[in-house]
Structures are given as structure tokens and as C-alpha cells.
Amino acid sequence: MEKLAINGGNPIRDTYLAYGKQSVNEDDIKAVVEVLKGDYLTTGPYIKEFEDAVAKYVGAKYAVAVSSGTAALHMACAAAGIESGDEVIVSSMTFAASANAVLYCGGTPVFADIDPLTYNIDPAKMEEKITSRTKAIIPVDFTGQSVDMDEIKRIADKHHLIIIEDAAHALGSEYKGRKVGSQADMVEFSFHPVKPITTAEGGVITTNNKALYEKMMTFRTHGITKARERLTENHGPWYHEQQSLGYNYRLTDIQSALGTSQMSKIDSFISKRREIVKLYNEAFKSVSEIITPYEADFSNSGWHIYVIKVNPELLTVTRKEIFQALQAENIGVNVHYLPVYWHPYYKELGYEKGICPNAETLYENMITLPLFPSMTKEDTEDVIGAVKKVINYYRK
Structure with missing residues (x-):
């Protein structure tokens, strides 16, 4: 049996392969340089160009770009009117920002369990959490797989709830043949470097x-707007006024130019991700010690991340030892995510373990493998080889 690197053997790779990485080329660099040579660096014409590119791509009428995915979620919750006393149902398997945005507005996150197959919010579990105080739902397209939006909309309409779809993983993904991004009341995308495209x-x-679009446009600029109806009241064209409490959540023209350039390559990025996933699925289908991702018939994922689930009953060690062994082979595995309510801050708010058992079981056994568009065939083979090497060593 081949000796593991963690035990002093030779690693599969000489260099470390990250789990995710941006794909930036000369076109992107040129687009940013053009802005640096121009008149605007912060809020200028490139923001609208980027917003239009995203809206057109996903089939939505409007898009409002801001400084982060977290800012976008906060903005959506504010536009939805979330305030103290309101409850918002959130998927338990997500990054903390999905729930934090509710807290920013004074609301209370209520966590619903996930479907054990798709790892997305279970609509039935979600409906069980609805009370007279529930105002909105934040379903999450985890890993890039779309939630069952028709069923979620049916439940939301029945209870008169707003849907804020957290599609941070899902730019380029599809639901029933349509791009994710226009089915919910508001849909959030993130452009962090490891996401489908990046603006840094x-x-x-x-x-x-x-109406929601206009609220968000004001929210991202301190709540300040040009009040044209006031211009006749001894005010000139310089006049702006703060009409609500907003934030400085503006995206810069520099970032927007990068984003527009990246949008021109989004389909090729998604295609490459899907190719790698096919190779992973084929390579691991006969490895009974791990469970590969399930994809529902209604979803065509863009595959932001690829999550395997280890089967501890067939292994001599836990997920932790598998993770550490893969790291030693220079494979940059990760784990996405700790159930939100397990974070110490949420424990202090009174949330307890056990409320979403499917999410907790997934967390205890999940590992995220490297996946990004610039991965080579050799990179992919290294990941596959390392997983098989480690699993073979720890197989019962």
C-alpha cells in the first residue's frame, strides 16, 4: 500500500493546489487599466454597464451592484422592510452572511434544515418554521445547485412572504432551463475571487x-438621492438630500470594469467547471467510501464548489484525518460550511445544536475538493489520485 505523505511518503503533488482561485487574463487587466487612465475610479459609467450585463445574462429587469455579497444581502433585507420583531427563514447550510444580513436589520434568523440529497433548504422543513412573525425566506443555492424555486414560491405566496434568493454560488446555474436570477423577488450574487466571476x-x-430596485439604489449611497421635486424650492441642480438611513456600499468603476470583462467569459468558466465535475463524478462513482453530489432534475448547476461526503462506517478514521491527509498530499481541500447556528456568536444568541440534523450530519462528513476554471487536466488527475490514495489507505 502506497505510503501517505502525512506519514512520510511522497505527496501526489510538489506544489499546493488551492480549492478555488480567480481566472484573470490580459483582457481583464486591460479593462481595469482603461479605468485607471480615465476620469472615474469610484462611481462612474462602468457600474451601469456591469449591472446591465448581469441583468441581461440572468434575465432580470434590474441589477444593483454593491461592494460585497454580504452588502447585497443586507441591502435586500432592508428593501424587504425587515425590522425588529420580524422572522426570516434561512437555510442552515450556508455562509454566516446569509443570516447576518437579517440581524443587521434587527430581524431574527430562523434556521430550516436541508434536503439530505441536494443539501439545499427543504421546502417542507421551511414551511414548518413559518409563524405569524415570518416576513421573508432566504433560500441558498448551495454549491451552485438551484433550490426548488417553484415549490418555495408556492409556499411564499401562500403565506405572503418575500423571497431573497442567496445565489452567491449560482451565477450561470439554471433552474428548469432558465438562468438563476429572475425567479425570486430579489436574487443575490457574489463576486469574491473564488466565485463564478470576480470583481475582487x-x-x-x-x-x-x-420599487425594490429604487429602494436599493438609494440604500447603497447613504440613503441620499437627488430630489428633483425640491429644485423649485430655492435649490439648484446640486441639491441632494438624505431620505433614509443607507450605507456606503458602492462598487467602484475599477471593479465594475473587471466584472464586465469577466461576464464575457462566464459561459466558458461554467463549461470548464462542469467538465471537471464530470471527471470527478466518473472517477469516484465506484468509491463506496465517499458520496458524490446529487443533482436534482430541475437544476443545471454551475458548480461553484464540489462537495464530497465521506462514509465514516466504511473508514477507519474520521473526516478530520481524511482532510489532513489530503492537505499533506498538497490538495487544498476545504469545508463549506459550519451550520450557521454553531458559530459561537449565534450560540450566545440562544441557538442550540440539534435543530437541523441533516445539516449537522453533512457538516461532520463533508469535504470540498478543488474546482476552478484554470485547473488543468493534470490538476484534476492529481485530486482524483490523492482522494483514491487516501481513501484506499483508510478503507476498512
Whole structure:
């Protein structure tokens, strides 16, 4: 049996392979340099160009770009009118920002368990959590797989709830043949470097609702707007006024130019991700010690991340030892995510373990493998080889 690197053997790779990485080329660099040579660095014409590119791609009427995906979620919750006393149902398997955005507005996150197959929020479990105080739902397209939006919309309409879809993983993904981004009241995308495209940091909300769009446009600029109806009251064209409490959540023209350039390559990025996933699925289908991702018939994932689930009953060690052994082979595995309510801050708010058992079981056995567009065939083979090497060593 081949000796593991963690035990002094030779690693599969000489260099470390990260789990995710941005794909930036000369076109992207040129686009950023053009902005640096121009008149605007912060809020200028490139923001609208980027917003239009995203809205057109996902089939939405409007898009509002902001400084991060977290800012986008906060903005959406504010536009939805979330305030003290309101409850918002959130998927338990997500990054903390999905729930933090509710807290920023004074609301209370209520965590619903996930479907054990898709790892997305279970609509039935979600409906069980609805009370007279529930105002909105934040379903998460975990790993890039779309939630069952028709069923979620049916439940939301029945209870008169707003849907804020957290699609941070899902730019380029599809639901029943349509791009994710126009089915919910508001849809959030993230542009962190490991996401489908990047603006370094950044986020956007897409919507078909003009009233929500106008609220968000003001929210991202301190709540300040040009009040044209006041211009006759001894004010000139310089006049702006703060009409609500907003934030400085603006995206820069520099980032927007990068984002627009990246959008021109989004389909090729998604295609490459899907190719790698096919190779992973084929290579691991006969490895009974791990469970590969399930994809529902209604979803065509863009595969932001690829999560395997180890079967501890067939192994001599836990997920921790598997993870450490893969790291020693220079494979940059990760874990996404700790159930939100397990974080110490949420424990202090009164949340306890056990409320979402499917999410907790997934967390205890999941490992994220490297996946990004610039991965080579050799990179992919290294990941596959390392997983098989480690699993073979620890097989019962």
C-alpha cells in the first residue's frame, strides 16, 4: 500500500493546489487599466454597464451592484422592510452572511434544515418554521445547485412572504432551463475571487420589481438621492438630500470594469467547471467510501464548489484525518460550511445544536475538493489520485 505523505511518503503533488482561485487574463487587466487612465475610479459609467450585463445574462429587469455579497444581502433585507420583531427563514447550510444580513436589520434568523440529497433548504422543513412573525425566506443555492424555486414560491405566496434568493454560488446555474436570477423577488450574487466571476470583492441584487430596485439604489449611497421635486424650492441642480438611513456600499468603476470583462467569459468558466465535475463524478462513482453530489432534475448547476461526503462506517478514521491527509498530499481541500447556528456568536444568541440534523450530519462528513476554471487536466488527475490514495489507505 502506497505510503501517505502525512506519514512520510511522497505527496501526489510538489506544489499546493488551492480549492478555488480567480481566472484573470490580459483582457481583464486591460479593462481595469482603461479605468485607471480615465476620469472615474469610484462611481462612474462602468457600474451601469456591469449591472446591465448581469441583468441581461440572468434575465432580470434590474441589477444593483454593491461592494460585497454580504452588502447585497443586507441591502435586500432592508428593501424587504425587515425590522425588529420580524422572522426570516434561512437555510442552515450556508455562509454566516446569509443570516447576518437579517440581524443587521434587527430581524431574527430562523434556521430550516436541508434536503439530505441536494443539501439545499427543504421546502417542507421551511414551511414548518413559518409563524405569524415570518416576513421573508432566504433560500441558498448551495454549491451552485438551484433550490426548488417553484415549490418555495408556492409556499411564499401562500403565506405572503418575500423571497431573497442567496445565489452567491449560482451565477450561470439554471433552474428548469432558465438562468438563476429572475425567479425570486430579489436574487443575490457574489463576486469574491473564488466565485463564478470576480470583481475582487463585490455583489449584486437582481430583481424585476421597480420599487425594490429604487429602494436599493438609494440604500447603497447613504440613503441620499437627488430630489428633483425640491429644485423649485430655492435649490439648484446640486441639491441632494438624505431620505433614509443607507450605507456606503458602492462598487467602484475599477471593479465594475473587471466584472464586465469577466461576464464575457462566464459561459466558458461554467463549461470548464462542469467538465471537471464530470471527471470527478466518473472517477469516484465506484468509491463506496465517499458520496458524490446529487443533482436534482430541475437544476443545471454551475458548480461553484464540489462537495464530497465521506462514509465514516466504511473508514477507519474520521473526516478530520481524511482532510489532513489530503492537505499533506498538497490538495487544498476545504469545508463549506459550519451550520450557521454553531458559530459561537449565534450560540450566545440562544441557538442550540440539534435543530437541523441533516445539516449537522453533512457538516461532520463533508469535504470540498478543488474546482476552478484554470485547473488543468493534470490538476484534476492529481485530486482524483490523492482522494483514491487516501481513501484506499483508510478503507476498512
